[in-house]
């Protein structure tokens with residue numbers, strides 16, 4: 060059987076050999092990084108060298124790296140932990156962009172439902188971008204009441220890149236901590252924790268060529284979020300749980316290589332992505348390209364096909380050996396139009412016919428050619444199915 064063309068790297072990207080090697084080298088070795096004997100100290104060294112590598116690659120200090128079990132946990136720690144830490148001083152407003160991943164949105168809504176927070180969803184423009192004035196106005200309505208601001212570095216559905224430095228500076232003018240979810244940005248865009256001037260930054264292993272189930276929150280040293288997980292206090296007393304040394308070693312190798320190769324990969328993916336967009340437009344003239352054409356993730360192409368259901372397109376493409384995503388959540392089997400597209404002002408019917416193709420380090424011209432070959436007949440079939 061011919062391998063399918065995998066165009067779903069934003070969901071997860073294959074591990075790179077260097078990460079597999081770093082990880083497997085640790086699997087059979089004994090030692091808990093908190094143990095005092097030689098095996099424990101050896102494991103501790105692996106963890107601390109991994110911490111140094113992640114910090115060096117992302118412009119942070121080693122002491123600012125808090126390892127977690129993935130991006131979702133890091134987002135939860137940032138949103139809940141910073142809210143709890145600042146609530147005592149009367150700051151209860153949580154400002155998050157309306158296009159965040161559910162790993163940010165849902166903890167924020169949970170705080171509103173259960174913990175006395177007032178969550179404000181920052182509106183975005185038609186490209187999915189938070190305008191600096193929007194944030195400034197929201198803060199200036201009552202600066203002292205804002206617990207934190209969270210705006211993602213780049214959007215996982217439509218790929219739009221946010222003006223993070225500018226937004227973080229606005230929050231800082233009022234002494235408000237700023238968190239960014241950079242899960243999709245690392246390896247595709249230059250990302251620097253200190254350069255962007257943010258206080259907290261989320262990353263995830265499996266989006267950059269590392270393993271699933273490991274990630275980190277980069278956390279400025281002055282910040283003390285209230286922990287979400289209580290226990291042994293392993294990570295700066297902020298995150299408890301035995302550190303998964305093999306996973307952390309794999310994460311460090313993946314982040315190091317993703318950052319070192321970022322510029323070359325971005326160039327390659329931009330060429331492939333632009334070719335994909337141009338040729339899909341030729342094959343399906345009424346297709347709509349969502350997001351910002353210039354300032355977007357190099358590997359992201361996001362389309363709306365009028366008159367189609369995204370799920371139908373996805374399954375028909377899968378049958379033709381093309382793997383992609385609708386990018387939107389499916390709740391109890393009922394397809395929901397994406398909250399990201401709705402926030403951008405899309406018509407709900409148009410939003411339902413959307414597909415995301417996301418490219419990554421294993422993507423080739425042949426993957427793009429496969430999509431172009433099958434897209435017109437697939438859209439035709441999905442339209443006929445949509446009409447009946």
Ligand code: PLP
Pocket residue numbers: 069070128129130131132134160162211214215240242243263264265272273274
């Ligand atoms: N944030 C963004 C922007 C994502 O795209 C994802 C994964 O889809 C996550 C957070 C969650 O990361 P993880 O899968 O490591 O929990």
